Amino acid sequence: MAMTNKQKQIEIAKKLESAPDAILQEVLDYLSDFERKSAEEQKRIIALREILTGKRELLLRLAQ
Numbered sequence: 001m002a003m004t005n006k007q008k009q010i011e012i013a014k015k016l017e018s019a020p021d022a023i024l025q026e027v028l029d030y031l032s033d034f035e036r037k038s039a040e041e042q043k044r045i046i047a048l049r050e051i052l053t054g055k056r057e058l059l060l061r062l063a064q
Helices: 004-017 023-035 037-055 056-064
Strands: none
Touching: 037 056
């Protein structure tokens, strides 16, 4: 079952509570940069991430 938006926000908040400062800064920088992009650029970023996630094993084998 897919998580609701609120459930995702709660889980993210839990993870961030214990994250080191360097990770918090990285997440903040990523989100700030993402916000500055156009809606079309945001869609492309999300699509690319989905492709890379789906092909992770293949990419790891090719990298060896």
